[in-house]
Amino acid sequence: MEKRLTTRHLDKLRAAGEKIVMLTCYDATFAAVMDAAGVEILLVGDSLGMVVQGHDSTLPVSMEQMVYHTQCVARGAKKAIVLADLPFGSYQESPQQAFRNAALLMAAGAQMVKLEGGAVMAATVEFLVSRGIPVCSHLGLTPQSVHTLGGYRVQGRLEAEQARMIADAKLHQDAGSALLVLEAVPRELAKQVTDAIAIPTIGIGAGVDCSGQVLVLQDMLDIYPGRKARFVRNFMQGAPTIAAAIENYVRAVKDQSFPALEHTFSAE
16 A cells, blocks of 8 residues: 655655645546546545536535545545645634534545635634644635635735735744645746745646646546636647546646746736
């Protein structure tokens, strides 16, 4: 049996300058395929609300559904870290609420949980980490706040936003976060954040200077019928099988050919 990866492995990859590969995953079969392809983190994302359930946002996804999909992925993954999203409404009320629901995801097979939000969530991160639950924070475009943000818009183009994001990243690091996802932020800002903290950053629409990359599975296979974001690349193109497409994605992240300039945003 292969040894399960840990956050220490991610730290070593970052220190060595080797990019970390993350991909969303919702079932046991794809978990096994991704594991074999060398994907290091399987994100059981609340994105399943859109790409699996057909909703127009992540907001309707329930804790019960996240637990179910986490169990499925955990059964298929032997080596990769299983990272599970805390869905909307499951952690914002209090650190205690966050702990109860994070514990359910850990019991379902996750090795880490992810939550969205800036400074307001730092105390919750500290509460979880101090009680044995590894946390991945998520800044930039936070899909659970889509209505507050006014849509799926690039974040961090204004100077005040940039300063706040760097400060929030430091707060989450100091609170104990093991990982930080940066979504839809200018590549220059993502580099600043990555350079300002000691934990790995994972970009999605945030440029090649992050410590690693993540995409939604259905996006990188080009099978999602909805609008395609700028940061998406079709890895099925030219690939004979889905397994080969995932291997191509791993290779492209590792050799830094993805994301290319056309997959990123500028501060201007």
